[in-house]
């Protein structure tokens with residue numbers, strides 16, 4: 001399922017201009033990462049897809065159909081949503097959190113629970129933890145559960161709002177790896193919001209860098225953006241020296257270690 005933002009804008013009732021004239025197409029099975037400073041309209045844009053926000057101008061299309069023609073509740077349930085900080089229901093057991101939407105849409109409770117346990121396993125959670133309440137899990141585990149919950153209704157589209165923002169860098173990296181692996185198997189169409197450019201470059205097939213007012217600073221693949229930052233803002237945002245950083249390799253015990261201009265290791269050449 002492809003998504004098209006067609007010249008969308010959003011001015012909130014108090015006059016705040018969150019997005020102006022944004023156009024972008026996300027092909028089926030691809031990941032679009034929206035990245036930008038705080039308040040640059042990322043969440044606003046993402047929420048237009050499942051109609052949590054209605055644009056004031058322009059339209060959003062899914063497989064060529066304007067989302068305004070679709071029933072709001074059915075649309076929302078058909079799209080996986082991973083909100084900031086997971087958004088799990090604290091008074092429901094983990095397994096029931098995952099089974100919530102399938103039960104709402106008519107799957108018998110027992111079957112929904114069995115499917116939920118299988119999904120938990122798929123995202124790397126021991127199904128035995130399904131009996132716990134969200135607060136009895138670590139932050140990283142809660143995020144995995146949130147991903148399982150978003151996948152439970154077998155959506156074609158997944159919206160992820162800073163999905164791994166609340167966890168430490170190592171856990172975050174593990175969660176990113178797992179998302180890449182899941183995506184390789186499942187091939188969802190994903191819109192991901194993050195303020196972390198490294199996350200955007202890791203997870204996004206296409207990256208949109210936004211500045212205040214939802215104005216696009218640059219769109220492109222990670223490679224295109226690193227190779228040719230559009231302007232000073234992008235250059236700054238992706239790390240002032242990233243584009244110019246002269247990397248070289250040094251030989252360490254027969255392996256080619258890549259080091260930056262200051263000689264700091266950044267990786268190993270395969």
Ligand SMILES: Nc1ncnc2c1ncn2[C@@H]1O[C@H](COP(=O)(O)OP(=O)(O)OP(=O)(O)O)[C@@H](O)[C@H]1O
Pocket residue numbers: 012013014016017018036037038039040041042043044045195
């Ligand atoms: N319901 C609302 N009413 C008024 N203004 C809003 C509303 N929601 C968001 N805004 C404003 O719109 C702008 C864009 O907000 P949005 O949440 O889309 O940005 P963001 O890039 O996702 O930010 P963050 O990274 O901080 O989550 C901000 O100036 C914000 O204050």
